[in-house]
Structures are given as C-alpha cells and as structure tokens.
Amino acid sequence: MSEHFNTVVIGGGQAGLAMGYHLARLNRPFVILDENAASGDSWRARWDSLRLFTPARYDALPGSRFPAPQWSFPSREEFADYLASYVEEFGLPVRPSVRVTSLRHNSRAFVIDAGGRRFEADNVVVASGWDRKPRVPGFAGQLSPAIRQLTAGSYRSSRDLAPGPVLVVGAGNSGADIALELASTRTTYLSGRHPGEIPWRVDAVAARPLTLAVFFAFSHILTLGTPAGRRARPRVLSHSGPLVRVKNRDLVRAGVVRVPRTEGTKAGLPLLADGRTLEVANVIWCTGFTPDLGWIDLPVLGADGRPDQDRGVATTQPGLYFLGATFQHSLASSMVHGVGRDAEFIAGRIAAAAAAPDAVRPEGSAAPR
Numbered sequence: 001m002s003e004h005f006n007t008v009v010i011g012g013g014q015a016g017l018a019m020g021y022h023l024a025r026l027n028r029p030f031v032i033l034d035e036n037a038a039s040g041d042s043w044r045a046r047w048d049s050l051r052l053f054t055p056a057r058y059d060a061l062p063g064s065r066f067p068a069p070q071w072s073f074p075s076r077e078e079f080a081d082y083l084a085s086y087v088e089e090f091g092l093p094v095r096p097s098v099r100v101t102s103l104r105h106n107s108r109a110f111v112i113d114a115g116g117r118r119f120e121a122d123n124v125v126v127a128s129g130w131d132r133k134p135r136v137p138g139f140a141g142q143l144s145p146a147i148r149q150l151t152a153g154s155y156r157s158s159r160d161l162a163p164g165p166v167l168v169v170g171a172g173n174s175g176a177d178i179a180l181e182l183a184s185t186r187t188t189y190l191s192g193r194h195p196g197e198i199p200w201r202v203d204a205v206a207a208r209p210l211t212l213a214v215f216f217a218f219s220h221i222l223t224l225g226t227p228a229g230r231r232a233r234p235r236v237l238s239h240s241g242p243l244v245r246v247k248n249r250d251l252v253r254a255g256v257v258r259v260p261r262t263e264g265t266k267a268g269l270p271l272l273a274d275g276r277t278l279e280v281a282n283v284i285w286c287t288g289f290t291p292d293l294g295w296i297d298l299p300v301l302g303a304d305g306r307p308d309q310d311r312g313v314a315t316t317q318p319g320l321y322f323l324g325a326t327f328q329h330s331l332a333s334s335m336v337h338g339v340g341r342d343a344e345f346i347a348g349r350i351a352a353a354a355a356a357p358d359a360v361r362p363e364g365s366a367a368p369r
Contacts, residue, residue, distance in 0.1 A: 002118035004109070005031050007350055010100050011128035013042050015324035017083060018061050018340045019125050020092040022347035025063075028354065032092060033114065035099040035128075039087045040080030042129070048157045049181050050076040053173045053245040054335060055203055058215055061086055062340035071203040073245060100128070104297040110319065123350050126307075127323040130334065132292035136285045137262075143283065144268030152178065152286040158185050164281025167191060167270055169262045172240030175286030180246055183254040189278055190251060191262045191270075192287075197243035219338055222331040224311070233327045240288065241331060291325075312346050319353070321346045 007023060009016045012034025023030045036042055052059055057070035059079065064086055068074055074082070087094050102113040103124060112119040134151035143149065148162045152174045164186065168179040171192035179190040198214055200207040223229040251258070260273040269277040290305055300307050300317050307314060307322050311329050314320035322328070323346060324339055332338025 002111070002120050003031075004120040005029060006121065006354070007031075007123040007125065008033060008110070008112055008119050008121040009125045009127055010103070010112070011126070011324075012036065012039055012094050012096070013127070013129055013324075014061060014083060014336050015127035015129070015339045015343070016125075017086055017092060017094075018343040019127055019323055019346065020094075021062050021090055022340070022344045023350065024090065024092070026347055026351045028347065028351055030093065031119070032094045033098040033100060033112070033119070034094050034096050037097050038084060039094060039096075040083035043076045043080040043083070046076050047152075047155050047178065048076075050177065051245070052076075052079060052336070053177070053243075054215075054337070055211075058335070058337040061336065062344070064089065071208070073203070100295060102295050102297055105317070121319075123319045123321065123353075125321045125323055125346060126293070126296070128292075130291050130325050131289040133290045134285060135288045135290050137287065139264045140283070140285065142265040142268070143270065147268070147280060148282045150282070150284045152284065153289070155284050158182055161186075162281040165189065165279070166282040166284060167259075167262070167278055167280045168284045168286055169270075170240075170286030170288065171195060171258075172286065172288075173243055173246070175284075176243055176246040176251060178284060178286060179256045180251060180254050183251075183256045187257070188255070189257045189259050189280065191259045191272065193239065193261065194248060194258075195240045195242055197247055199247070201247075202244060215332070215337070218332040218335070219330050219341070224327075224329055229327075229330065232331065236327050236331060312342055313349060321349070 007028060007030040009019050009030060009032040012032050016032050020032050051073040055071045056066040056068040056074055059074055060066040066082060098114045100112055100114045104111050109120040109122060110124045134153050140149060150160060166182055166186055167189045168175050169191045171190055172195050179188050182188045200210060202211040221228060222232050262270050263273050264271040266277050269279060271277050293301060298317055300314050302308055308316060309322050312322050323342055324334060326334045328342050330338060333342055
C-alpha cells in the first residue's frame with residue numbers, strides 16, 4: 001500500500017525545511033521525509049564543540065529569524081533546536097524516522113521505498129544532504145593500524161582520540177575548527193592548502209559593513225549568472241570556501257603546526273608533499289564529502305556520482321529536483337542563508353508545472369501561518 005503526494009521532499013534538514021516553507025506558501029501539497037527521529041537530530045550528531053561559522057543573522061531559514069544575538073555564532077544544539085521550532089512554527093508535514101532506500105519511476109509516478117513503506121509522487125526534491133559520505137583518500141588504508149582514523153563526520157571530541165599527536169588533513173572551516181580545539185591538549189598538525197580567509201573578525205562592530213558586503217557577494221555576485229561566479233565555482237568544488245570565523249592567526253596562536261599536503265604513506269606513517277613523514281597517533285580526515293545518491297535508480301547521475309542538474313532541476317528526468325548542493329546557484333547555496341533562494345526557485349518550477357494546461361491538479365496544502 002502506498003501513499004501518493006504531489007511532491008515528496010527527501011531530507012528534513014535545513015534544505016528540506018526551506019523547501020517545505022516555499023511549497024506551502026504556494027499551496028502545493030507535499031510531505032517531508034526525515035530519516036532522523038526528530039528535526040535537527042542530524043546536527044546533534046556532529047562534533048560536540050561545533051559552532052556555525054556564520055553569524056546568527058545568516059543562520060535563519062526563510063520566513064524566520066534566528067533567536068540569538070545577530071552577530072553571535074550558534075552552537076550545534078542551538079541550531080538543532082531552531083530547526084525543530086521551525087517545523088512547529090510553520091506546521092511543516094515532516095514524517096520522522098523514514099529512511100529512503102530507493103527512488104525510481106514506474107512511467108506514471110516516482111516510487112519511493114523506505115523500508116516497509118512506499119510513497120508515490122509527481123515530483124521529488126532530493127534534499128538529503130551533500131555531506132553524507134566522507135571523501136577519504138585511498139591510501140588511508142595503508143596507514144599503520146596503530147593510528148586511529150576519524151573523519152569530520154565521526155569525530156565528536158578529544159575523548160575519541162588515542163593519546164599522542166594528531167594530524168588533521170584538510171584546512172577548510174571544519175579542519176580549522178577541529179585543529180584549533182585539539183591544539184590545547186596535544187600536538188596538532190594541520191595539513192593542506194590554506195583556502196584563504198575573510199581577514200577580519202566578521203562579528204567585529206567596526207567591520208560589520210565589510211561583512212555585510214562579503215555575504216552579499218556570496219549570494220548575489222558569486223553566482224552561476226556572473227563571470228566571477230563561474231570562475232570561482234570549480235575552485236570551490238575542488239577545494240573549499242574561505243575560512244570565515246577561524247583565522248590563520250588563531251591557529252598559529254594556538255600552536256597548530258601547519259604542514260604541506262598529505263600525499264600518501266611511508267612505513268605506515270602519513271607522507272607529506274615535502275617528503276617528510278609524521279609520527280602521529282591519530283588522523284582526522286576533513287577532506288570533504290561526496291553525495292550518497294546510490295539509492296537513486298534513475299539515469300540522472302554523472303560519472304562522479306553527482307546529479308546532472310541545472311540550478312537544481314534534473315536535466316534528464318522531469319519532476320526531479322535537487323537542493324542543497326555546493327554552489328548550486330551561488331557560493332551561498334550550501335549555506336543556511338542561501339538555501340532558501342534555491343528552494344524558492346524550485347518551488348516556483350513545481351507550481352508552474354502544475355499550472356500547465358494538461359497538469360493534474362491535486363488538492364492544495366495550507367500556507368505557512
């Protein structure tokens with residue numbers, strides 16, 4: 001027995017909730033499937049000390065305001081609580097503890113299997129997160145078994161580590177955060193290309209006009225619609241965006257030891273680009289993630305496992321959409337404050353398709369209160 005919806009949103013994180021908000025505003029019927037038991041739980045599973053790298057004024061979803069001082073940096077718990085309250089505020093139809101295992105099309109509708117449950121839909125928005133599978137180099141398996149290995153997704157706190165030095169591989173925002181935390185308790189090496197940084201304190205009163213300009217650029221200048229955005233996108237996809245909250249000088253002051261890129265192993269130890277090996281007891285891979293979309297049984301994925309899409313619209317499968325990808329439309333697309341604009345665009349495409357002369361018009365859903 002299956003349930004039928006005009007639109008099924010797969011994923012109940014910030015992207016899925018932003019999608020739900022805009023679908024509801026357009027009176028489109030939908031349901032959100034969340035594999036977690038409660039909204040926000042995906043954030044509660046991240047490392048204990050995590051704080052968002054953007055100020056609270058940029059951490060709100062559409063139609064809402066983050067309930068904290070606008071230039072503070074919310075913790076993972078505060079953001080998780082905010083997502084749960086967002087669902088309540090707008091009455092979004094979230095189905096918890098529903099883990100989707102396959103998505104296909106039977107020539108009439110999309111078919112979504114989730115354990116013993118089945119859903120059918122005219123439209124599907126995949127908003128299940130793009131940080132699902134840690135991207136760990138193949139040579140990681142050649143490290144000595146005595147070295148404890150974690151990823152940015154499995155690390156929780158220093159209690160997870162073996163006694164001794166740690167190598168954090170990947171110098172983006174996550175790697176910098178974790179290295180800064182660990183430097184107070186042990187020798188900490190940070191490996192990788194410095195991704196650049198916003199050179200001032202983004203929450204400093206005197207610098208706030210500059211910060212506002214930078215975040216405006218993230219959303220409106222570094223987009224696929226501008227030459228600057230098209231040039232920046234390959235670099236962002238292959239490396240990471242600039243450091244925002246943590247600065248290189250913070251790392252230096254804390255005693256983090258910057259080392260070149262980790263390129264392999266030698267005698268079971270990490271091998272650096274300059275030929276040195278590091279005797280460490282732990283390695284934390286902060287080398288990014290790849291989408292986990294193998295459950296999509298449709299010819300929509302490229303050789304790299306990423307969907308063929310244009311601003312979230314699948315190019316070869318009508319009615320299929322993707323939301324939350326890095327640089328989907330702008331540098332801000334994968335940030336909390338940027339996902340709402342992409343969700344609004346997709347919701348508009350869904351509504352326009354429903355308004356076509358030959359479209360089937362299902363019953364509507366309530367708009368946000």
